[in-house]
Amino acid sequence: MKKLLLLVAALYMATLTYAQNYSIKGSLIDSEKAPLSFTTVLLLSPLDSSMITFVRADTDGNFLFKNLKKQDYLLKATFVGYVPLQDLIKFDPATLQKDLGQLVLKPIQKELFEVVVRTAKAPMSFKGDTIEYDASKFKVPPGSSVEDLLRKLPGVQIDAEGNIKAQGEEVKRVTVDGKRFFGDDPKLATKNLPAEAINKVQVFNDKSESAKLTGVEDGKREKTVNLELKDEFKKGGFGKATAGAGSDQRVMGKANYNKFDSKNQFAVVGFGNNINQTGLSNNDYQDFKGSQSYNWNDNADFGFSQGGMRFFYFGGDDDNDDNLEIPQTWGPGQGFSKNYAGGLNYNYDTKKTKVSSNYFFNQTDQTLDQLTNSQYFLPTSSYFRADTSFNRNYSQNHRMSLRFEKEIDSLNTFVLNVNGRAGNRTQSSVNGIDFLNTSNERFRNQASSNSYDATSFVLSSSAIYRHKFMKKGRNFAISGTYNKNNSDQNANQTSIFNEYSVVGEKFPLGSNIRNLNQNVLGLSGSDEIKSSLLYMEPLSKKVVLETFYNFSNLSQNVDRDVFNLFADSKPRVDSLSRYFDNNILFNRVGTALRFNAKGLNISGGIAAQKFDIRGKFFNNQGQSEIGNIKNTYRAILPNVSINYDLKNSRYLNFDYNVGLNAPRIRDLQPFIDNSNPMFVRKGNPNLLPTTTYNSNLYYYMFNPVSFINLNAGVSYTRYKNQVILNQQVNSDLSTVYTPENISGGDNFNVYTYFGFPIKKTKVAMALNASTGISKNLMYINNELNENKGENFYLGTRLDLTPIDWFSWFISANAGINNASYSISTNQNQKFFNNSVQSNTVLQLPKLIFFTTDFNYTHFKNNKLGFNQHVPILNLSAYKVVGKNKKSEIRLSLYDAFKRNVRVNQNAFQNVISSSVSQTLSRYFMVTYTYNMKGITARVKKSRWED
Template identity: 30%
Template structure:
């Protein structure tokens, strides 16, 4: 009863009778698409009733069931010479055409000898790629992350970021359900590979698009993990503890309790060796604030860059610096009866990171001059994250449904930075312009709340529906920043300038939006969608800066030149129409929308000003999908969009946290207009085990928010209290046209049978044209990237697992203002890993990689090896215990090298990293599985129930991923 009361807090009851209807489809040969006649086809009810409907396909392969009530059914098709097709389907007011169903040639039975073919490694299933987990061999203790690394077209970097077919994976679900919210890292690093049946990669529709079933191409890359049916009831996990040299320690574990639909998972981690099994949301922008001693608000994008070494700047995985981590998480999902599903999770994450960073930077000043900047930063950063989310779906009846999602995040950050920087006028760094010593102490906290309620009603006419989405989000950022600086300027006479100040900052953002969508069928294969989407956002930014008063020994002297109170609103009215024609195999949708936007900015302190801009835009969208053959398909997507500048980009208050690199906002910024084109081609040959993926991404931006940078040739007054000394710099965001970004991704996978291994080749080309202003002169940075690589992964057995990998990057940067700074640099990474295990439990792990950099600034070019080794023994009954001795960075060569290239500077950065340590670790494995009691929430069709890739979660009848 309490569950129904809980659900009623979010929903209003609607009801309508479920009507019986006809269900049709076509059965075709999977190899040549020829019709399969005289096949026996059945629909068996998946609920407690025993309803069974039978049909026989005609000469064209067509079949029909009549008077089928709404509900969940097991569909089976059998024919002589073919394998049996079995899948779960949902029948409702919008589902009466199952489309084309492929049936493969079956194994022959001779004299009681059954020949069963192994499933293909990769299979194209409409819009979804299905990877059979059994065809990719990993060790018994492997995680989901270890498994998907072996699959063609999927890569996982050392930070835990997953890329599939050239796109970052934004969502990972388990059996169609959220698992640890949107945290892909937590899912992949805590779910064992042994429970996985297959991996599905697909383009996930938005929640509202899933409701309407209208696929308009507005998708995100997602992965769904399908578990083995016999492992959906039981308990599994592991706990571990280790201690090593230099007081290194690591402990934690995970445990999951699966009981059909009800699933509870607990994860925890404590260590001081930079390990992280969660992603950590950065609400405050602390970890992405840039490299210039904590200062430098950049207006535009980052240009060409690469990150090398075993470390990265992501908030998970092997981070820059040396980090202590304390983390805990819990995930819960369940089916409250037949109509209500709920998932929720909570995370706590605390990290304490110490770092020593060295930076070398060349700044473009004019067409024939530059200056040079070296910086060393010693930092200590304490970060606390709490986040919770919940998702509830209620299928009121076959025609009405409600989805409610909510998330709440908190972050608290305390950081201390000691910055020493030197400005030089010459490349040999003999002539010092100025030097600075900054102490920066910051304490910030913030929160982020978002909610979404979606209601959908499906009419009795197939394809006719109406849905309403209401969402709101709010965020707060509040904190203090203490700055103590001593600057020395070398001129005809040496000038020393000191500064002590306190800045109080408050930012508040609030947004409400509504989305009303109506769909109407047009003819047999067409559908029309009309939408209306208004949104209203309000942003407030308040900064007060006080100088230190020696007389009162307090920060009491208000500096109006560094203080600002700023309000910004951005309201839009968007209405559009889209027409779609086709079926699952061949479809095209084209639409146009009109958007009226108002961007208003009000400064109330220190001066009063008002800016009121309005825009009228026509936005187009096209989405097409073509089935070129039974093995290949092509998708082309175009979308136009507009976006407003952020309140921090608009607020014209000076950031002086590094007095050599000031930055400020620009209240005159206009909104950006973006054009995106995506082309995807997929080819899979299930018989030969081959796969080929090609993706091309192209983007242009009008009114691109770029940077205008000015370097002082002589001392200049910026305000009453701020002087821009010779050689120092100030930047602000401006709107410029001409931004272009294009990149491609190609990968080809095939089995190497004589090695019992899989070989995956990949390559790509990237180009970025980034405009900027340097001392009021236009500069265009053209960046070119050529990348290529290969991975050979073993598929021998769970006892022998190895990987050979290579990746290379050629980067070329050309500037129109100063061609002498045109730059070429090259990076490559090669590695070999091997995990060997005997049946008696003795194992050996080896991971050796080489990182090579060429073309960077002096002292940053490097060639080093990172070698990790472990040896251990499994023991106890069923080998559930394990004792392992490991060494990280055996050769003491680990490094972190980063290059960042923009239109105004070239920057090389080296960070402190974790180096050699030995550790002894004990691990205990938990594993208990039972058959359980099958029910309608346990089978594959539960993907649909929980909004998974099997289609709309509430019977929208559209596309969205695999058909199970």
Template identity: 50%
Template sequence: MKNLFLLTLLCLLSTSLYAQNPGSPTRFTLQGRAVDTSAAPLPSSTVMLLSPKDSSMVNFTRATDKGAFTFKNLRPGTYLLKISFVGYIPFNQMVKTESNSVIDLGDLKMKPITKELFEVVVKTARAPLTIKGDTIEYNAASFKVPPGSTVEDLLRKLPGVQVDQDGNIRAQGQEVKKVTVDGKSFFGNDPKLATKNLQADAITKVQVYNDKTEQAKLTGVEDGKKEKTVNLELKEEFKKGGFGKITAGVGPASNDIAPRAEIKGNYNKFNSKQQFSLVGLGNNTNQQGISWNDYQDFRGSNSFNWNDNADFGFSSGNRFISFGDDEETLGIPVNGGSGRGFSNNAAGGANYNYDTKKTKLSTSYYYNQTRLELNSLRNRKNFLESGSFRTEENSNQINFNGNHRVSIRFEKQLDSLNTLVFLNNSRLGSGNSNVGTRQDLLRIASLTETLSTRNTTNNLSNTNQFGSANSLIYRLKFKKKGRSFAASATYQINTNDGDLALRARNEFFQATNINDQLRIIRQDQNTNSLRNEYRASLLYIEPFAKKFFWESFYNFSLRYDEVDRNVLNVGEVGGGTRNDSLSRYYKNNYTFNRLGSSIRYSYKGLNLSAGAAGQQFTLDGQYASDQTSRTFNTINRTFTTLIPNVSLNYDMKNNRYLYGGYDVNVRIPSSRDIQPIINNTNPLFINEGNPTLLPQLGHNMNAGFSYFNPASFTNLFVNLYGTYYVNQIVYSQSVDPQTLITTTRPENLQGGKNLGSYMSFGFPLKKTKATLNLNTQLNFGNNPTNINGIRNETNNENYTLGARLELTPTDWLTFYGNASIGRTNTRYSINSGQNQSIVNNTYNGDLTLKLPGGIYANTTMNYRVYQNDRFGFDQRIPIWNASVYRIVGKAKKAEIRLSGVDMLNRNLNVSQYAGQNYVQEERIQTLARYFMLSFTYNMRGVQAKMRRDGGY
């Protein structure tokens, strides 16, 4: 695969170089000058060469400041020359090959649009591509795709737009942040949501431009930040009515694997005011949750809601404070990819949106459940100051999770100046798990391994969870431009009740005392937790000079945590006694206040902001072994921090953009980390809290530059970033020298940093036919931790090189190939003899052909390489998928597809990772080769994609 990819690339480059050889006698140069009726130049006019047969684009460029343009190395033939300029009638002229090597058309005069000429302009064929400042508008009809193709396929045809194998979109070298339909968020702002279900023939225009942030739109104050945005303009006949599809597939059993089956469908109906959606799925093909494209249809215009952040500050929506890892998501789980292990899945829901100029309402209900079976092998090697030990682990688990989710969003524009928003997201879930694990700990000395400890554990658990977040946001725009006010209030509640039956057998083969050679643990653990949080925020922006704005904000949070954990040691015949060392009851009250202000300068593309905030965090907590205890231990801590913030955004015109900034973020220890609770779920790796933890501060800096040439469609993007930590929260380890039991405890260490960069460079090898994109990513990290009381510095160096080749030479063939070569060098200060290098390489190829008879064939190859020479790890996994499908019926609403997934039967989930003082590799058995015959019916025409990896 690797050699095939390189060979294809070299062949293409050779062809491209030959095509550009000016010495070729069959080529000619075409040049001219775009001017108005008075012979004044029309700078930056869009100039295109089209095929006279179907008006498809052959080449394009932009005129210079003097209106001049040149096309070199053109093949002999007949071309349609089209020139467009804002406010002028498009210019059209046929150009035929002559004997001259250079054809000079001279001054080409364009007429301004007048009222009398408006009808002529309407009748004039639209230009395939128009460039207006930093906006590029594509005429969808000029870029041919096969019948039934999706918007994603259309985007792949557009010059300057790249869509990778996962559906991520980059335009002009930058990631697309938002997608709109007819200027509205009908399909959310995630590119993968907005492009996978709409048909290409539903689109009349595609516009790519830099949009303002939602905060800038709200306040009227330019913050200098830009979001690369794609707008899809629908044809009139697609702007109303219902659409949807249903897919059903079945495949035979093979290799002791049960028959595969799946069914999924959605129905959507919307008009200018209302949207209604139904979605459902069921499968045993590892599609764990609703797919991105179905989620797009299901949630409609409220897939994502911008500017719903209820915490203000520094115009970024970042509170500069986080509470460890306690936060829980309440949203609908969206993945849709092939997960690990073997899973049976079911889901369904309904959504209703009401959208007018002054009132917007969205309500939804969604249920999903997954039964997941995981069989995994892990091999982990831990490094100590002197020596090391290895852990071999084999685990089998069956997990079930089911969740009900409800969401409400209501926005009311009271008048032209006042807006009110209410948000609710709630979840009710339950689950159970059965986990069986065997772990062998082997002591390594003098190149020999000796079995030291063996653990056999069986855990049965049940959980019930409830969560609800509610926010009310009020926004006021004053009549004075730039002056605005906002206020918000939030209430959030989370409960988590769980029961765990822990049964463990621990054998210590090197214990000298016979009584210490075997430890049996039989415990019933019950944990009930409650978290309430109240938040409020205020924001005021005042323009005090023509170019200056003053922004002030206040944040308040009051959080209450209560956890009651009871652990019973049970006997063989039942009954039990309380284990006071593992049982805990605690209450924590967190109070957070932040007051800040900043000054913003905005003029002619230059936007500079500087400010600071003072914030205070207070923890008032108490804990004991039981809530009935007479004596409680207390934790009373107050932390005061000054938070600076500086940002620079400079639109340098001519499609060049420079940005940079500095800020500080604060991470508050989580409740789990700050309480002295001992977690012995894995008896050989015990976790305990630390009530003396301090908040972690991170000093963040970033800078970047982007450039896009609209004439050549060459793009460059460079980003640099770095973080330095103060009082970093790390998880230090203490390893018992006899039993090798590891106890992990969070604590603060000074130092630690992370530096990195990302660069991408893209250019067309042949415009509209072939594009090459190169990228590189570097990351250097330093992470301190204590191992048996000795500070260990783990230094990681990550290097990644990538390339992507896109070939779309004709309507019947597309090829996408990419390679990613990654290497991680890890060095340990306490045991440099264990330094190592990890290789993670991925090679992908995706080929689609349109065959006679309306048949499509698609094949993909994914080749993954995992290597670690230090420990002799070498895993190579080729995954080959293929499908043949045909659109049937006069209305082209149905599709029959035969798919083969993992044709080589090699699928295996593999990962390798180098951590603080260890390296770990993991293998998980995962759904492998199967075949499926599926039928799809679509109300508006099946989406026959020119790139597909096994289904919709």
């Protein structure tokens, strides 16, 4: 880490040393002597008009270039509606501070359109808060993807996973010619579209769907990137296909094809490999867990945020443990996997009608070996666990979505959304768990074998009708939603225990722990009908009254049958089996007053909500009722939101809301889950809802003149009646978990990001830091355990693109995590996570390219004696060949040091753990790529040509 920081400092000093004291300044006015604010001014090379640097004039039209090399320049100034100004600036050694005085731009007259000569275009232009990049001004190697192009754009960053940040904010949506692409999944667009097809890249803060449809500003923004295609790519098909083979029988293939025009977009993507590339979509992991990742409701729930109100689905992200208690160890980038995926995307877009549809299939077959070391803290002692697991995971999913929007007329709009997913997944695992005392003596072993398979089906559909009245700002909307979620699960669970005699501390096996051999069948289903009403009435030009109503009726049933496989007759175990039928009725009515003027948007509102949970329990379906739940929850919830547009790309946001989360159905069900005999779980039908008090403050600033951007945020959440799992640990270490309510937990987080150019378009740097402090409460054997977590993170990034044929992106991150416990304070922990990432692209003569990717991570925890160094180096060399440079041949070496493993460290409740997963290591691969539309270098005197 020290060497890296010294290298960054040396590069920075070298850049400053390279800079000279020569400067050029001036001011821009029109023919009426009015200043032309924020005009884009470029310095070009007189030899080939290639861009050297640029600035943006200030509000008075003044501009200044500093630290220039002592040479001649071609100065170019452009402003919308004016004839571009271009002038040769001769270097005079006697004048190191050259003042050009006032430069006059003439307005374009109609008769001048025929005689305006097109010259070098500006690399960027600014239209309000939208930054528009001219893709042709940012050179990338032939055959590059949009992801490679975005890395070159000032103010845009791509991390190792392909996530995008623009001006320090995460990009949530990437569109193509303003149209959705595979359900707005940013990575599918950036990884599969060629950079050659892009004419312009536009970065802006998009309005919410509600603000677009109603015309009433709500102050909400979403960072969006729009890719504008070149005209020639709208007239025919284009695409790319790659096939490769390597050592250790590694193979891969992927292809995409696109055909776009002004009204239609059609795209096909697909791949298959055994090199751990688990998907084109960032939803694969969620799909494996049985959840849906998209925001399928498309704002069909009107009114301000529900503050975390939980709607109940089995198998969703938050309720992943509603599945049977089989360890879910699957995760992308781990183990060894075979992966297949493919999808279709079709969009139809006219002024009145918009259709967006896609289908996506993905399949992953993974083997995973994992070692996990954990320490458990008890009120008077502690013990260790060493887990060795061998897992086989398989998932297959079919996803589809359809969005139809029809503008009936200027006052009426109809939107229909239909989304679905059908999938199946299986998992088998063999686990060996050693229990050790503080003297490192093994006193117990648990050998378990589990198999699991499940099928699931999810359907979500919503319809929205919006009506604008003739009076501006008066709106009415109604929505209807139907959701369906079914899951069928089958598991076989076996656990065998062995005891060993030890000299040190003993935890003798008691009657609470028994060997396990059982079959569990789980069938669950849910059907939900929802509706919302919204009415907006302008009280003045600046004030709007918003009134809304939300209704939901959800019916669920769970059929859980447990069979004892120790007996030949395989009897049903009634004490562990249950049939549960329940209904949740939700009603909410609220109102909010919204003020909007001169960029200030203030909303204050209050809502009254009520939901009733009614449930019945049976030993088996059709038998007599053995218990029920009848709970009614009421709350008055305030909501305040302040969004202030300070102009010139500066924003200030503040939000405060109170939310009410109902207990999960799993936690309410009064039956015992003994899937793991060491950790038995009971339900609690007397749980109260959790109240959350959330506040967030966020500031964003981007200076389009200096290209400096700053983001800073602070958030705080406090919990009342938080549902936690209390632990009753027996003398044999078997633990019974029971959900209970507790108050006093909280989370506090601070984040800041600062990015700035050292030399525009050549060298840029970013610094970011964050800290998080959390307090989590739970009881262990009726004794309160307060777990405090303190996380500190510091990161830096340096982007070097000094010349067209070389680029280097390097980042470094350091993290410190402190975990403290009120029980067994001597076991407080501190662990470190440090990393360095580097990516280099170098062009050699004859269109030969060389790339390197280096990732180094260091994990350390002195308490567990854990100290892991993982350096990963990937090397690649390729050459562009063939007629019109349509083909590429690449030789790659992955994990040159043969050190690749997956490492995780965690601290939660009364447990700390570290795990190491084996994964794909060193291999060679040769790939061939063919571009279905020729790529021809068009800029003369460029290193990109022969």
